[in-house]
Amino acid sequence: MRNSSKITLADVAREVGCSKSAVSYAILRNHPIGDALRKRIFEAIDRLGYQPYGSRSRTSRKVVILLTDQWASAREISLFQEKLRKNGLLCQQYQLPRYADALSDQEDFYRFLNHNSLVAGIICLHPDINSFDLIKRCKNIPATIFCREDSMLSSSWVQLEALAKLSLNHLLWINSPRVAFVKLEEPAPYAAKIFSFMRQDARLATHGISLELFSFPMNQLKGNSLTAWLEQARAEGIRTFLTNHVALTTPILQWAYRHRWYIPDDLSLFSIDYCEMSGQCVPPLTAVAVPLEKLIDLTIEELLCKIEGKPFLPKTLEPVLIDRGSTRSGR
Structure with a gap:
């Protein structure tokens, strides 16, 4: 066998009997190809000793870049740092701005990453950066x-439909006639998809529950817009709120505190929680949560497989309801 450092992508394609593009698609997961072909490609990579990323090995490169926004939880970041360290890797967090600025004003940063001889890989938590x-x-x-479901660079996730189903089950238990689903207004449509799944469920009509969607941009959360809407919602009889982000739950809790409205006696509030932040609120909030530690373990495992040119099978996990008493049943 030739020296593995001399093996090229073309050699792998020739061994498998496919195009070089197909080999690239299998490695990068940036284009759909058949499972059988992908299996043959990775078998050839292993057999030939091909290094998909050249000298970008764990022995020569020790840094994993963690791309986040300003709302990434300290819990998420510390777990990634701890678990990467156990794998012999150093985690460096880079916080990028939200929306278009995450890309348009950061070209120098991306050039730096591409030419950094220490970078072994990237894990992206930033909601506006896609595959x-x-x-x-x-x-x-x-x-x-x-x-991130349906992302080419994500192979472990909790399905949005499963999050919607569990959230709806809890709403049916609360049995409030009007419910506000309050979400951040952002490019990524994940919360809107969850809301859509919930609205399509016939059980809402059967139980006489009106589920309404309200969106707020990040820059309005500290102003009067959200507060004015909360006052109007309360006046219209909305007593149950479901949020998709801790950035929303905090101002809602502050608003309730100023009015001396108690949770859950006066208001029911719960969240869809991706980062274990709902338990840190005051009071702690009931949440439909993802299994954070398991997802982080799988994300790191997937990245290590990509670094080493090994296959990684997609995995779907189930959400869980964590009842912390911030909601109550009955109209």
């Missing part, structure tokens, strides 16, 4: 996206 962005700007660096 195409990473593949285009960091095409030579193994990358994975944390817990």
Whole structure:
């Protein structure tokens, strides 16, 4: 067998009897290909000793970049740092701004990543950065996206439909005639998809529950817009609120405290929680939560497989309801 450092992508394609593009698709997961072909490609990679990322090995490169926004939880970051360290890797967090600025004003940063001889891979927690962005700007660096359904660079997630079903089950238990689903207004449509799944469920009509969607941009959360809407919602008889982000739950709790409204006696409030933040609120909030530690373990495992040119099978996990007493049943 030839020296593995001399083996090229073309050699793998020739061994498998496929195109070089197919080999690239299998490695980067940036285009759908058949499972059988992917299996043959990875068997050939293993047999030939091909290094998909050249010298970008764990022996020569020790840093994993963690891309986040300003709302990434300290819990998430510390878990990634701890678990990467146990795998002999150093985690460096880079906080990028939200929305278009996450990409348009950061070209120098992406060039720095591509030319950094210490970077082994990238884990993306930033909600506005998608697979195409990473593949285009960091095409030579193994990358994975944390817990994002239908993303080419994410193979472990909790299905949005499962989050919607569990959230709806809890709403049916609360049995409030009007419910406000309050979400951040952002490019990623995940909360809107969850809401859509919930609205399509016939049980809402059967139980006489009106589920309404309200969106607020991040820059309005500290102003009067959210407070004015909360006052109107309360006046219209809305007593149950479901949020998709801790950035929303905090101002709602502050508003309730100013009016001396108690949870759950006066208001029911719960959240869809991706980062274990709902338990840190005052009072702690009931949450439909993802299994955070398991998802982080799988995300790191997927990245290590990409770095080492090994296959990684997609995995779907189930959400859980954590009842902390911030909701109550009955009209």
